Amino acid sequence: MRFNESNQEFFLGPIQACQVGYSLDPEIRVRSASGGMVSSILIHLLESGQVEGALCVRLRVGPKGLKAAPYIATDREEVLSAAGSIYLEVNPLSNREMIKNFPGRLAMVGLPCHLEMLERISQDDDDLRQKIVLTLGLFCGHNSRRELIETVLARRGVDLEEVAAFRFRRGLWRGRSWLHYTDGKAENFPFQAFSRYQNLHFFTLRRCLRCADHCAETADLSVGDLWAQRFKGKDIKHSALLMRGERGVEVAQEMVSAGKLHLEPCTPGEVFQAQKRALTCHKSLYARSKLAPYFGFRVPPAAKTPTPWNHWLATFILLVNAKWSYSPRFKKLIFKLPKPLLQAYLLVFKGLTHI
Ligand SMILES: Cc1cc2nc3c(=O)[nH]c(=O)nc-3n(C[C@H](O)[C@H](O)[C@H](O)COP(=O)(O)OP(=O)(O)OC[C@H]3O[C@@H](n4cnc5c(N)ncnc54)[C@H](O)[C@@H]3O)c2cc1C
Numbered sequence: 001m002r003f004n005e006s007n008q009e010f011f012l013g014p015i016q017a018c019q020v021g022y023s024l025d026p027e028i029r030v031r032s033a034s035g036g037m038v039s040s041i042l043i044h045l046l047e048s049g050q051v052e053g054a055l056c057v058r059l060r061v062g063p064k065g066l067k068a069a070p071y072i073a074t075d076r077e078e079v080l081s082a083a084g085s086i087y088l089e090v091n092p093l094s095n096r097e098m099i100k101n102f103p104g105r106l107a108m109v110g111l112p113c114h115l116e117m118l119e120r121i122s123q124d125d126d127d128l129r130q131k132i133v134l135t136l137g138l139f140c141g142h143n144s145r146r147e148l149i150e151t152v153l154a155r156r157g158v159d160l161e162e163v164a165a166f167r168f169r170r171g172l173w174r175g176r177s178w179l180h181y182t183d184g185k186a187e188n189f190p191f192q193a194f195s196r197y198q199n200l201h202f203f204t205l206r207r208c209l210r211c212a213d214h215c216a217e218t219a220d221l222s223v224g225d226l227w228a229q230r231f232k233g234k235d236i237k238h239s240a241l242l243m244r245g246e247r248g249v250e251v252a253q254e255m256v257s258a259g260k261l262h263l264e265p266c267t268p269g270e271v272f273q274a275q276k277r278a279l280t281c282h283k284s285l286y287a288r289s290k291l292a293p294y295f296g297f298r299v300p301p302a303a304k305t306p307t308p309w310n311h312w313l314a315t316f317i318l319l320v321n322a323k324w325s326y327s328p329r330f331k332k333l334i335f336k337l338p339k340p341l342l343q344a345y346l347l348v349f350k351g352l353t354h355i
């Protein structure tokens, strides 16, 4: 699919300004999923008194395994305790009482569907609308059922009862997953151990099949990875920052002036290229709505959009894999696929979405 001015808004949503960069605070970068941009912005908003709390989500390891829950951070350390990407179902808006009872203004981080939910519920809830004064959206290809990460960890022989903390991804480029044990030891393994299944849409959430918002189009500021060749060898991971309104532009400028963020020019076309595979796949909602009934999934009718043959085929593969991983009888076979075969399958899938 080709990107041009006429389809820019369809793919990326409304944009006032577009830049690429990272947090200038090394500690924030080390503890974050990518360039630490999101945590840096939250800390700046808190420390400059523009909000009193940051509504985010935190991952904990408890007696029942991995658990992600909404959380209101009120200082730097609390923001950093929630840093990182969580590939599990979690809704920052699920604890409405906690939000309602919080005495002050909030900034909120969320996936595109969370921010869309915020828009919807705040139409009838004036208090919520006034409480959340700035939204930060994460780019999102899709999310996965808990079963995927728990199976990946179990197959590596990890006993979650011995784990104190887990991070899905840290570090440069593709990153590594980290396990911190209760006895103080730590180990890491390539994020790919999880992402090679995730990228093939095994164990994808049903609601992701119905979603076409990749870049958090309703956020004030949207952040995502910039998988561009020019950043591949760099020792700092760069993120794209899409500023959607005046407020977002102001915050970014303030932070650059205060020496908290490094930002440099980048075009919307570069963001499209960097996200092309996941983004064009995500936007193929029309194809999903047409093919989903053959797999027993419900996807409401979607407006017709140009869908070349390769996206029909990629959508077919995506639905096969989603369906396969919902089958109690056959899902175990997914983990029996030899790694080279899985890798070849992924290459074919990626190739189809890259044309
Ligand atoms: C399910 C999922 C899918 C993603 N898909 C893509 C993609 O296709 N392309 C891409 O470029 N980027 C994707 N990202 C975003 C990317 O992984 C980084 O989160 C983003 O670039 C911000 O990096 P950072 O270092 O600035 O964030 P950090 O400074 O680490 O801050 C991340 C913030 O996000 C919050 N958060 C983490 N996970 C969730 C969640 N599940 N729901 C709500 N809030 C959460 C945390 O509480 C934290 O405050 C995805 C993230 C998730 C969670």
Ligand code: SF4
Pocket: 111, 112, 113, 114, 140, 141, 142, 143, 205, 207, 208, 209, 211, 212, 213
């Ligand atoms: S793909 Fe859409 S529905 Fe799924 S987690 Fe991402 S934003 Fe939410």
